[in-house]
Amino acid sequence: MHTRHFSLDEARQELTAVHALVSKLAELKGVLDARGWDLQRHTYFGGRGPNGDGTFPPEMEQLVEIVRALDKRGVIVKSIGQGLIDFPHIRTTGEEVYLCWRLGEDDILWWHAIEDGFPGRRRIDEL
Numbered sequence: 001m002h003t004r005h006f007s008l009d010e011a012r013q014e015l016t017a018v019h020a021l022v023s024k025l026a027e028l029k030g031v032l033d034a035r036g037w038d039l040q041r042h043t044y045f046g047g048r049g050p051n052g053d054g055t056f057p058p059e060m061e062q063l064v065e066i067v068r069a070l071d072k073r074g075v076i077v078k079s080i081g082q083g084l085i086d087f088p089h090i091r092t093t094g095e096e097v098y099l100c101w102r103l104g105e106d107d108i109l110w111w112h113a114i115e116d117g118f119p120g121r122r123r124i125d126e127l
Contacts, residue, residue, distance in 0.1 A: 001096050002088035004074030008124070011087040011099045011108055018075055018085070021066050026083045026103055028063045033081075084118065091127060099124075 006014060037057065067077050070085070076098070078084040083103025089111065093096055100110040100121055110121040 002074070002076075004088060005090050005096070006074065006087040006099065008089070008098075008099060008127070009106065011089065011101075014073065014075065014087065015101060015108060017101060018073065021070060022077075022085055022103060025063060025066050025077070025080045028059045029080045031059050032063070035068045041052065078118070089127075097127075 076086040088097035089099045099108050101108045112120045
């Protein structure tokens, strides 16, 4: 179980605060992808050393800072490129689930059981 849980209203308020951060994550990933950076392995394709020149690019440093800031807020980053995040939530049944949002959506309209992941998303009115 997560230590922080959000009500739907709290998650929506938090979303207002973190929307720009999630947008910036997707933007930074796009910049890094265009330069051949592999976020999974932290390497440049075809470069020397771990990433081509022995240092992390500033965009990678900024990306890591944003992920850490979101984590401190209790927000779970699921996909940097898609801007997909989850908010831990406890249903009235006592089940821990995720309130799910991704860039391009106007509001938190989906939730899913932890083990179901994104493919198991259900409408928020079924919560």
